[in-house]
Amino acid sequence: MDNHGQGRDGQRVVYTVLDTDIGPLMPAATPAGLVSVVFHAAGTVRERALDRLASSLGSHPVEAPDHALLAEATRQLEAYFAGGRRAFELPLDWSLISGFNRQVLRELASGVPFGTVVGYGDLADRVGRPGAAQAVGMAMGANPLPVIVPCHRVVESDGGIGGFGGGLETKRKLLTLEGVLPQPLF
Template sequence: MHALSRSAPREAVGSVVVAEHHTPIGRLALAATDEALLYCGFFPPETVQQRLAAGGRECRDEVGAGPDQLAVMAQAQEQLDDFLAGRRRSFTVPLDPSLATPFSKEVVLAVAEHVPYGGTATYGELAAAVHRPGSARAVGKALGANPLCVMLPCHRVLGASGRPMGYAGGLRAKRFLLDLECRS
């Protein structure tokens, strides 16, 4: 499973280190505080820095990072590498989903809770799981805003036909993740 941090709320000002990490599914930007991973996704690091700065966070690269930030970043990178190589099925790095909207947070946490490694669900099934039957499109939009891709596994959600649809990293990345989990 994953470890959710009890870190500061979205409005809090704090220092964040942002770095790029090269993976088999593409370049991921990672953002870490002293306590937790705040972002793992496909936006370029510069875009992540701009968004965090607009929210009052001081951003820096790894050169200016503190030891706790670097430790969280290193743990996230190692666990991502192990996951994407099929050596890990879950993450223990502390995660801070505070960049998500309340609904997006509810949806991505529901995926993490209800859809196990190697499993899948449809957008409609997930909408029912969050007590909003009939809102599959809203669920899809919420998953598209997942600030912790891969770690909060929105890639496990499929269209009503059972086929992969939409993913921030593209369908190739989504298929890679689904195939990886089916092989392991």
């Protein structure tokens, strides 16, 4: 690995940080597509995330907000937070996730549209693993592409909001944005 964003097989990893209604988000990309989105990406959170990406991808990410894919991701995320986008159309690099977790996240990305939710158990059923609700919860926690792959749309079957790696307040804001939860009264 070197310090210029070149990793294994010359792979370049780039990132940017954008301010959103849920705090700073840090999308990162490889030549294959968007590979990571990090919540609360300021200070030590951002630095730890960059170190994890460097370790996982063999390349220390380089800040490149004008990179074509990151610029498009920024446009789409800004439109989503402004209420003008319901789905993302970005190439995704799934290399940070594999096996069952990848299967669950792919189903989530393609099968749970804007403004809807699914239970952990229901998502387990969809991927042919009835009774694996807890494993689905673990897959949500391992999601490297939150918001884009909408793990915030997975809730408890009893109506509870469930957990969320970005924090429950962030999950509430995302579900409110999508019309699943009502706007707060104050």
